[in-house]
Amino acid sequence: MDDTLLHVAGISKRFGPTHALRDVTLEIRGGETLALIGENGAGKSTLLKVLSGAHRADSGQMSIAGKPYNPHGPSDARHQGVAMIYQELNLAPDLSVEDNLLLGQPGTGAGLLMRKVQRNRVREALDTVGLGSLDPRANVGEQSVATQQLLEIARALASNARIILFDEPTSSLPQQDVARLFQIIHRLKNSGMGIVYISHFLEEVREVADTYSVLRDGENVGSGKIADVSDDQIVSMMVGRDVDDLYPSVPHEPGDAWVDVQQLQGLPYPRAVDLSLRRGEIFGIAGLVGAGRTELLRALFALDSGCQGSVTVDGRGIAKSVKARMRAGFGLLSEDRKNEGLAQDLSIIENITLGSLKPYTKAGFINLGKRNQVAAELMSKVEVKAASAGQAVSELSGGNQQKVAIARILHQHADILMMDEPTKGIDVGTKAEIYRMMGQLAAEGKTIVFVSSYLPELLAVCDRIGVMARGQLRDVRSADDWTADDIMAAAIAIDDLPQTTTTTGLEA
Numbered sequence: 001m002d003d004t005l006l007h008v009a010g011i012s013k014r015f016g017p018t019h020a021l022r023d024v025t026l027e028i029r030g031g032e033t034l035a036l037i038g039e040n041g042a043g044k045s046t047l048l049k050v051l052s053g054a055h056r057a058d059s060g061q062m063s064i065a066g067k068p069y070n071p072h073g074p075s076d077a078r079h080q081g082v083a084m085i086y087q088e089l090n091l092a093p094d095l096s097v098e099d100n101l102l103l104g105q106p107g108t109g110a111g112l113l114m115r116k117v118q119r120n121r122v123r124e125a126l127d128t129v130g131l132g133s134l135d136p137r138a139n140v141g142e143q144s145v146a147t148q149q150l151l152e153i154a155r156a157l158a159s160n161a162r163i164i165l166f167d168e169p170t171s172s173l174p175q176q177d178v179a180r181l182f183q184i185i186h187r188l189k190n191s192g193m194g195i196v197y198i199s200h201f202l203e204e205v206r207e208v209a210d211t212y213s214v215l216r217d218g219e220n221v222g223s224g225k226i227a228d229v230s231d232d233q234i235v236s237m238m239v240g241r242d243v244d245d246l247y248p249s250v251p252h253e254p255g256d257a258w259v260d261v262q263q264l265q266g267l268p269y270p271r272a273v274d275l276s277l278r279r280g281e282i283f284g285i286a287g288l289v290g291a292g293r294t295e296l297l298r299a300l301f302a303l304d305s306g307c308q309g310s311v312t313v314d315g316r317g318i319a320k321s322v323k324a325r326m327r328a329g330f331g332l333l334s335e336d337r338k339n340e341g342l343a344q345d346l347s348i349i350e351n352i353t354l355g356s357l358k359p360y361t362k363a364g365f366i367n368l369g370k371r372n373q374v375a376a377e378l379m380s381k382v383e384v385k386a387a388s389a390g391q392a393v394s395e396l397s398g399g400n401q402q403k404v405a406i407a408r409i410l411h412q413h414a415d416i417l418m419m420d421e422p423t424k425g426i427d428v429g430t431k432a433e434i435y436r437m438m439g440q441l442a443a444e445g446k447t448i449v450f451v452s453s454y455l456p457e458l459l460a461v462c463d464r465i466g467v468m469a470r471g472q473l474r475d476v477r478s479a480d481d482w483t484a485d486d487i488m489a490a491a492i493a494i495d496d497l498p499q500t501t502t503t504t505g506l507e508a
């Protein structure tokens with residue numbers, strides 16, 4: 001018997017000159033989780049948007065349990081049993097849990113009996129996602145990101161979804177919530193639903209998925225059972241060539257200590273941080289979500305008023321202003337690229353060069369040719385995939401936006417590059433390129449401060465690693481003297497009870 005739940009054949013989708021999907025085919029059975037894998041810009045999110053009714057395909061056919069499926073929009077897709085869980089959560093923060101779960105469903109506000117049926121459905125959905133003790137009248141805006149994500153799933157269940165689509169669902173979750181999410185995905189799958197799951201972490205893919213499909217440049221390049229392929233095989237399908245080293249290292253020798261930080265104090269984090277950084281070293285910072293890692297970088301960059309403490313570079317005290325810190329060589333890659341990082345409506349070129357137009361300006365005129373050439377070189381260095389350098393950043397895939405942000409701090413010629421989760425949302429092949437680039441920059445004598453929640457990359461790439469816990473930089477050692485378990489132990493302060501630990505990271 002054919003137990004195909006979702007069948008997708010010959011789907012194509014263009015955005016102007018960009019062929020985001022070409023003749024894509026996909027199949028999911030009930031009780032199966034399919035991992036959708038591919039480089040940044042390969043078309044994964046576009047495919048999920050077509051499946052969830054947010055985009056209309058230019059051509060191709062879809063069917064659910066043998067019946068044609070052509071959603072007119074996301075709510076029509078939901079009515080037909082397909083729900084999408086986005087990275088950015090989509091609930092109404094001012095409404096109650098119950099109202100959110102019933103939003104857009106037929107019969108809301110109808111008679112008492114209907115209301116009772118609906119309440120039961122909400123209860124059941126909350127139970128299934130492990131939120132049975134949550135008050136349905138509680139306000140959604142007061143819940144944590146992890147709870148809101150579970151509520152999104154509960155909402156899909158309350159609307160009788162048969163197929164749930166997840167677009168990098170772990171990217172903003174702490175590790176203990178990741179484990180819970182995986183349990184729930186397994187539960188949904190075992191109840192006969194079909195799941196599609198996008199992730200850049202192969203460890204995650206192996207943990208949740210039964211089957212995989214790899215997209216490259218919008219085309220299917222491989223599919224099958226996840227147990228039948230190695231990580232190397234998946235990576236070479238993604239990038240179209242063998243990648244022999246996922247953590248390439250460039251020889252570099254850390255030199256003298258030249259940045260000295262004393263008693264750096266924020267409101268309330270960081271707390272009395274002393275730190276010494278050497279030329280040509282990659283200094284990693286590990287820690288749990290909320291431990292103050294981002295705040296430490298912001299304080300070093302003098303972004304928040306009210307910070308105390310001294311920062312010297314080569315023995316010179318540096319004033320407490322962003323301008324002074326930038327002049328002294330500091331550059332910051334923010335984790336929050338949407339709000340703080342990039343101007344979404346401006347082009348790639350403008351985003352890369354806007355911070356420092358001086359090298360191209362003469363008598364008040366900008367030498368556009370030169371500027372464009374430098375931007376193009378940086379784009380190819382970090383391998384930004386775009387229709388053209390003039391394309392608006394908002395039209396790029398998430399990972400490619402991150403690469404533009406990296407190109408921008410390279411353009412500033414910063415000597416002390418502070419990178420907050422620089423590989424978040426970046427595919428494995430490009431991650432390797434970023435590690436290589438960090439090694440090259442260190443070999444040129446630059447200092448890199450690398451905040452990451454993904455322990456394998458910290459351990460493989462850094463010269464030294466410090467662990468932050470509750471605002472303090474507690475323990476700094478040579479990377480060779482750390483293991484993943486030691487880092488976890490240092491990151492979890494004694495009174496922060498450990499729940500689940502893995503060796504892959506401290507958060508997703």
Ligand SMILES: Nc1ncnc2c1ncn2[C@@H]1O[C@H](COP(=O)(O)OP(=O)(O)OP(=O)(O)O)[C@@H](O)[C@H]1O
Binds near residue numbers: 015018019038398
């Ligand atoms: N609204 C849009 N306008 C123009 N181009 C778009 C639009 N949405 C996506 N694209 C392009 O379609 C291609 C596929 O993008 P998509 O977001 O599907 O990639 P992805 O595989 O999800 O990447 P990532 O891993 O970086 O999230 C990219 O080249 C992207 O720039």
